[in-house]
Amino acid sequence: xxxxxxxxxxxxxxxxxxxxxxxxxxxxxxxxxxxxxxxxxxxxxxxxxxxxxxxxxxxxxxxxxxxxxxxxxxxxxxxxxxxxxxxxxxxxxxxxxxxxxxxxxxxxxxxxxxxxxxxxxxxxxxxxxxxxxxxxxxxxxxxxxxxxxxxxxxxxxxxxxxxxxxxxxxxxxxxxxxxxxxxxxxxxxxxxxxxxxxxxxxxxxxxxxxxxxxxxxxxxxxxxxxxxxxxxxxxxxxxxxxxxxxxxxxxxxxxxxxxxxxxxxxxxxxxxxxxxxxxxxxxxxxxxxxxxxxxxxxxxxxxxxxxxxxxxxxxxxxxxxxxxxxxxxxxxxxxxxxxxxxxxx
Numbered sequence: 001x002x003x004x005x006x007x008x009x010x011x012x013x014x015x016x017x018x019x020x021x022x023x024x025x026x027x028x029x030x031x032x033x034x035x036x037x038x039x040x041x042x043x044x045x046x047x048x049x050x051x052x053x054x055x056x057x058x059x060x061x062x063x064x065x066x067x068x069x070x071x072x073x074x075x076x077x078x079x080x081x082x083x084x085x086x087x088x089x090x091x092x093x094x095x096x097x098x099x100x101x102x103x104x105x106x107x108x109x110x111x112x113x114x115x116x117x118x119x120x121x122x123x124x125x126x127x128x129x130x131x132x133x134x135x136x137x138x139x140x141x142x143x144x145x146x147x148x149x150x151x152x153x154x155x156x157x158x159x160x161x162x163x164x165x166x167x168x169x170x171x172x173x174x175x176x177x178x179x180x181x182x183x184x185x186x187x188x189x190x191x192x193x194x195x196x197x198x199x200x201x202x203x204x205x206x207x208x209x210x211x212x213x214x215x216x217x218x219x220x221x222x223x224x225x226x227x228x229x230x231x232x233x234x235x236x237x238x239x240x241x242x243x244x245x246x247x248x249x250x251x252x253x254x255x256x257x258x259x260x261x262x263x264x265x266x267x268x269x270x271x272x273x274x275x276x277x278x279x280x281x282x283x284x285x286x287x288x289x290x291x292x293x294x295x296x297x298x299x300x301x302x303x304x305x306x307x308x309x310x311x312x313x314x315x316x317x318x319x320x321x322x323x324x325x326x327x328x329x330x331x332x333x334x335x336x337x338x339x340x341x342x343x344x345x
Contacts, residue, residue: 001042004075008108039069043076043084054083055256057091058281058315064097065314071098078103082115089114090287091318117292120145120244127168130160137195138203140226145244150195153206153330154222155215157198158191172198174215175251208331216331224304225258225274227330234327235300237262237270246288257282259289261297269297276307283315286322298322304329 041060057074064072074084081103093099102109120143127148131141139150139157150158158172172194189197205215206223225242232240240262249256257275264270271293273286282301290299299322303312308326316324 001040001075004042004104004107004109005040037069038071038073039064039067040073040075043074043080054080055281055285057084057087057284058279061091061093061097061099061284061315061318062280062311064099065094070096072100074099074101075104075109076101076112078105078112079115081112085112086114086117086291087284087288090291091284092320093318117288118145118247119292123148127160127162130168130170133170133192134158134195137192138199139195140229140242142242143244145246145248147248150199151222151226152199152202154224154226155202155206155219157202158195170195174198174202174218220276220304220331221255221258221274223330224276224302224327225260225272228272228274228302228327229260232262235262235270235272235302235325236264237272238265239263240272243289243293246285246292255279257285257289259286259293261293269294270300271297272300272302274302276304278307278309278311280311280315282312283319283322286316287319290322300325302327304332 041063043056054076060072060074063069074088075081076084081101085101088099088101091099101112103112123143123146128141130148134141134148134150137150139152142149142151144156144159148160149156155174157174158170161169161171163169170191172191202215204210205213207216210216228234229240229242232238240260243259243261245256245258255275255277257273257279260272260274262270262272271286271290273282273289275282282303286299286301290297299319301312301316301319301322301324303324303326305326305328308324313324316322
């Protein structure tokens with residue numbers, strides 16, 4: 001990191017520190033009245049504790065605000081830097097803070113160009129034909145960026161992909177291990193029967209008032225979105241429909257903001273993005289959702305009432321024509337003590 005900055009700007013490194021969740025190192029090359037003039041953040045996928053480097057713009061912006069940085073240069077490999085540059089262009093950082101992204105090339109770095117946004121693939125009519133089976137089971141058919149999934153209260157209980165011959169393949173289960181187990185134990189069941197059984201199992205745990213269980217702690221941002229799709233009036237809309245994630249998911253675990261599109265009573269289109277806990281990159285990803293769905297739409301970022309944190313408010317304020325809304329948690333009646341994972345801290 002120090003060598004890159006020295007080679008590119010010809011300056012000596014004044015200080016170096018680890019900015020927590022942002023990963024990598026931060027380097028300053030000067031001060032003015034005790035404040036940083038310019039800081040560099042290096043995003044290294046191997047140093048971000050499993051977080052995608054492209055999801056770390058928010059933490060970097062927060063760090064820059066806390067340290068009165070005048071200029072923030074974010075360094076990453078070319079692919080990640082392009083995504084970061086695209087999202088930076090959708091933000092309006094506070095006055096006095098200039099943010100840019102640069103791609104590392106050998107021993108130096110160059111200004112990144114905005115990367116093209118991933119467009120969700122067309123699932124195909126034969127795949128969508130199975131949506132009826134999903135909906136009849138009590139689950140909801142959702143386009144999940146490259147596959148059709150069945151969700152109950154936001155939790156994936158089945159998915160439809162394609163087999164080696166390109167034919168629709170219906171797999172029941174929560175996660176890959178559960179899907180494989182279902183094939184071994186209940187492989188003789190018809191897809192609709194297996195799906196109804198999975199829905200019945202999940203429904204016992206994924207409801208207000210249920211005892212704490214892994215099935216009601218997973219994918220809570222999707223549970224929040226599902227509750228808004230059922231009751232769009234909670235955010236003053238007359239309808240709301242889920243949209244695919246920004247990129248394909250590798251697992252039902254983890255945490256990523258999820259989107260939906262709806263309308264107000266006067267017909268105005270609104271993009272809604274849901275998250276839970278302390279999600280420092282919620283605002284940049286929400287801006288990316290709106291740019292993909294409708295750049296002219298109003299953006300509403302929604303979190304559960306207990307998760308309306310000041311830092312989230314500050315980051316959402318950096319997105320033009322966006323507001324932060326909080327609604328009751330669909331799981332708010334769950335008993336038992338809150339864990340660190342539940343709070344997001």
